[in-house]
Amino acid sequence: MAGKEQGFYQVFExxxxxxxxxxxQHQFSLLAPNEEIALVMAQENFMxxxxxxxxxxxxxxxxxxxxxxxxxxxxxxxxxxxRLTRGYGDLKKRWRKYEQNVLDEKEILSWKxxxxx
Amino acid sequence: xxxxxxxxxxxxxxxxxxxxxALVELLFQLADDDFLLAYRGSEWLGLAxxxxxxxxxxxxxxxxxxxxxxxxxxxxxxGCGSADELAHARPASARRNAVLLERVNGPGHYLREPRYxxxxxxxxxxxxxxxxxxxxxxxxxSSYAPLAExxxxxQVELHYHLLHWHTWFVQLTNAHLEARxxxxxxxxxxxxxxxxxxxLGAKGADMVxxxxxxxxxxxxxxxxxxxxxxxxxxxxDWPMPFGMKHGNGRNGExxxxxxxxxxxxxEVYRAVPHAIW
Amino acid sequence: xxxxxxFTRLSDEEKYERFMQRIEAGEKIEADDWMPDEYRVTLIxxxxxxxxxxxxxxxxxxxxxxxxxxxxxxxxxxxxxxDEMGHGQLLxxxxxxxxxxxxKTREDIIEDLLNERLKFHNVFHMPAPTWADAxxxxxLVDGAAIMTQTNMLDASxxxxxxxxxxxxxxxxxxxxxxxxxxxxLAEGTKxxxxxxxxxxxxxxxxxxxxxxxxxxxxxGTSKQDITIKYRIRTKTNEQLxxxxxxxxxxxxxxxxxxxxxxxxxxxxxxxxxxxxxPDWERFKExxxxxxxxxxxxxxxxxxAYKQNAWVRAALSAVRTAG
Numbered sequence: 001m002a003g004k005e006q007g008f009y010q011v012f013e014x015x016x017x018x019x020x021x022x023x024x025q026h027q028f029s030l031l032a033p034n035e036e037i038a039l040v041m042a043q044e045n046f047m048x049x050x051x052x053x054x055x056x057x058x059x060x061x062x063x064x065x066x067x068x069x070x071x072x073x074x075x076x077x078x079x080x081x082x083r084l085t086r087g088y089g090d091l092k093k094r095w096r097k098y099e100q101n102v103l104d105e106k107e108i109l110s111w112k113x114x115x116x117x
Numbered sequence: 118x119x120x121x122x123x124x125x126x127x128x129x130x131x132x133x134x135x136x137x138x139a140l141v142e143l144l145f146q147l148a149d150d151d152f153l154l155a156y157r158g159s160e161w162l163g164l165a166x167x168x169x170x171x172x173x174x175x176x177x178x179x180x181x182x183x184x185x186x187x188x189x190x191x192x193x194x195x196g197c198g199s200a201d202e203l204a205h206a207r208p209a210s211a212r213r214n215a216v217l218l219e220r221v222n223g224p225g226h227y228l229r230e231p232r233y234x235x236x237x238x239x240x241x242x243x244x245x246x247x248x249x250x251x252x253x254x255x256x257x258x259s260s261y262a263p264l265a266e267x268x269x270x271x272q273v274e275l276h277y278h279l280l281h282w283h284t285w286f287v288q289l290t291n292a293h294l295e296a297r298x299x300x301x302x303x304x305x306x307x308x309x310x311x312x313x314x315x316x317l318g319a320k321g322a323d324m325v326x327x328x329x330x331x332x333x334x335x336x337x338x339x340x341x342x343x344x345x346x347x348x349x350x351x352x353x354d355w356p357m358p359f360g361m362k363h364g365n366g367r368n369g370e371x372x373x374x375x376x377x378x379x380x381x382x383x384e385v386y387r388a389v390p391h392a393i394w
Numbered sequence: 395x396x397x398x399x400x401f402t403r404l405s406d407e408e409k410y411e412r413f414m415q416r417i418e419a420g421e422k423i424e425a426d427d428w429m430p431d432e433y434r435v436t437l438i439x440x441x442x443x444x445x446x447x448x449x450x451x452x453x454x455x456x457x458x459x460x461x462x463x464x465x466x467x468x469x470x471x472x473x474x475x476x477d478e479m480g481h482g483q484l485l486x487x488x489x490x491x492x493x494x495x496x497x498k499t500r501e502d503i504i505e506d507l508l509n510e511r512l513k514f515h516n517v518f519h520m521p522a523p524t525w526a527d528a529x530x531x532x533x534l535v536d537g538a539a540i541m542t543q544t545n546m547l548d549a550s551x552x553x554x555x556x557x558x559x560x561x562x563x564x565x566x567x568x569x570x571x572x573x574x575x576x577x578x579l580a581e582g583t584k585x586x587x588x589x590x591x592x593x594x595x596x597x598x599x600x601x602x603x604x605x606x607x608x609x610x611x612x613x614g615t616s617k618q619d620i621t622i623k624y625r626i627r628t629k630t631n632e633q634l635x636x637x638x639x640x641x642x643x644x645x646x647x648x649x650x651x652x653x654x655x656x657x658x659x660x661x662x663x664x665x666x667x668x669x670x671x672p673d674w675e676r677f678k679e680x681x682x683x684x685x686x687x688x689x690x691x692x693x694x695x696x697x698a699y700k701q702n703a704w705v706r707a708a709l710s711a712v713r714t715a716g
């Protein structure tokens with residue numbers, strides 16, 4: 001089984017971002033003898049038809065992955081309204097009394113632009 | 118529509134009449150160099166030492182054939198014939214590529230017993246890509262504006278080609294004894310014909326006089342300066358002097374390898390004359 | 395963790411039951427999840443065969459890469475064959491991860507292919523003697539491949555489904571690449587039209603065989619029942635073949651091409667295509683690597699693999715841990 005070419009076939013996970021402000025995304029995995037070769041293979045193997053602004057290769061051995069059983073630890077109850085805006089749905093109505101609007105996501109994110117006086 | 122027409126008419130489709138011959142000669146060298154090497158690369162498709170590399174290498178061959186197509190298009194714009202005709206229908210004696218780039222990948226055939234030599238392929242591509250980078254840098258200042266524009270575009274893709282071939286060159290040469298022996302032999306083999314890549318041929322002086330490209334002596338010095346650090350990195354002696362063992366392709370001297378390549382690459386093109394494919 | 399303790403204490407029957415519940419609930423199974431041996435073995439066989447078929451499938455078209463008749467066609471077919479190798483890469487990675495617990499690697503898969511322990515798809519044993527064959531492969535063989543691959547896009551095995559998603563996105567380019575070559579020939583000179591008709595005649599039986607026998611009775615080798623049970627695919631071989639006819643037969647006829655089967659027609663009452671069965675005895679020979687090009691193509695791959703072994707050996711030794 002473990003043949004003489006064993007060392008050539010190391011697993012690397014490939015990550016890339018499409019644009020400088022985009023998140024790193026997992027793409028796929030490839031086999032390469034070392035990280036330099038992995039890096040020169042990565043873009044042409046998985047992103048031949050899309051822009052790439054940055055690229056990572058990570059040896060799979062260095063990634064701590066979850067087992068099927070451990071994934072049970074990812075589950076939680078849907079009772080955490082208090083973390084979400086939907087837990088504060090009453091505000092719109094309450095501000096009305098003071099003739100003000102609630103500061104919702106749309107309003108707050110609009111502040112990055114020019115604010116009308 | 119009108120605006121497009123006026124833009125077309127502004128496009129210079131003629132260089133200075135007295136310099137045109139040197140320009141056309143240079144464009145054929147550039148086009149044929151990239152076309153033949155991309156052709157040799159395309160023969161490797163499916164046969165590379167590693168599947169991931171097969172895919173990466175094919176992208177480089179596609180890029181390189183794309184570069185050839187851009188140069189053939191410049192020739193078409195100068196009234197030399199259609200790009201496809203120039204790529205497919207010219208006889209060996211009319212080809213201006215360096216002999217190094219037409220040489221087979223190794224014994225055998227791409228469909229039967231391909232005993233292709235990966236060491237030769239890596240060294241040939243690495244040396245050629247360094248020379249090409251130097252040449253393109255000079256061409257971005259060419260007096261023929263359409264060529265300067267094309268050169269600037271092609272430069273963009275050379276970074277990856279260089280990174281790729283440099284990685285293979287250094288890693289294989291620094292690997293165990295058998296690989297180093299193969300790489301050393303391939304370096305000698307490539308060096309024996311590399312002067313054919315660096316020369317601008319019989320019309321070189323005219324090309325320089327018309328401001329199309331720098332003198333071949335200058336280009337050669339810069340190419341050597343670009344290659345030297347890699348030799349230091351792998352601890353090998355510099356393989357000088359470069360030769361033209363199999364002839365000077367710039368002057369139409371070629372090997373039977375080119376005849377074989379032209380017969381194959383134009384087989385379908387010639388099968389039904391004047392057909393659209 | 396309590397959940398972990400509970401899971402490891404389950405009996406194999408209970409694990410199997412839980413696994414089937416996940417399958418039936420439409421959950422995705424991942425490489426490190428518990429799975430019954432039958433599921434793992436079925437996936438390894440299916441995906442390793444799919445992977446090496448992509449790699450062997452590059453060879454009939456590879457013949458036409460250097461010969462393509464224009465700069466644009468040379469670039470197009472290079473990109474297309476490159477994709478086939480790329481699909482092989484994606485699928486190999488999926489198969490390799492499934493085989494890892496068995497101590498097997500890519501080296502084993504490739505050697506199994508070269509030693510003929512692992513077979514490749516029946517369609518890639520056929521000759522492609524003209525440029526029209528290259529076009530026809532892109533149009534109809536890829537069309538058939540799109541039918542079978544889209545059928546598995548929702549496969550229960552997550553890594554396979556994700557690889558197929560990438561593959562099918564590229565197949566759209568392949569389909570159009572093939573159509574472009576075919577339309578040029580169909581609208582071309584008399585010689586070009588003849589070349590196209592001859593290619594269709596040559597490939598028709600292979601296209602029928604592509605989907606495999608209608609039932610296990612025909613050849614005794616059909617795996618379709620197991621793959622449907624585990625929700626790896628949903629349609630039977632015959633359903634896929636009928637779907638292929640529905641999408642492609644009208645297009646073939648529209649171009650004025652003749653299908654080399656005078657019985658071919660759509661029976662409105664039965665709601666299905668009537669066609670002449672291919673020679674399933676010949677099919678059995680082909681999948682035993684006794685097709686017209688089986689040995690030549692395997693030999694090409696063996697030569698390339700051996701010729702370059704020094705490259706893999708050289709880099710196996712250096713700088714493994716960085």
